[in-house]
Amino acid sequence: MTTPDPTNRDARARAITLLLAAAETGSEINALIRVALRAGFMWRCPTCRENHYADRETCCGKPRPDDA
Numbered sequence: 001m002t003t004p005d006p007t008n009r010d011a012r013a014r015a016i017t018l019l020l021a022a023a024e025t026g027s028e029i030n031a032l033i034r035v036a037l038r039a040g041f042m043w044r045c046p047t048c049r050e051n052h053y054a055d056r057e058t059c060c061g062k063p064r065p066d067d068a
């Protein structure tokens with residue numbers, strides 16, 4: 001594996017965005033978000049339970065938790 005670099009991460013986040021845009025049902029969207037969360041492309045804020053792309057560093061005034 002190569003060291004993760006921001007360009008690569010952005011490309012993956014864009015790919016997830018495109019997949020989510022193409023998803024038509026709630027279960028498709030939930031499945032994609034589950035994959036994205038597990039793969040580290042997205043994270044969930046423990047306070048408000050919103051899902052965020054990996055390039056977002058903060059939510060609810062706090063930085064992204066290490067385990068999110």
Ligand SMILES: [Zn+2]
Pocket residue numbers: 045046047048049050059060
């Ligand atoms: Zn939040």
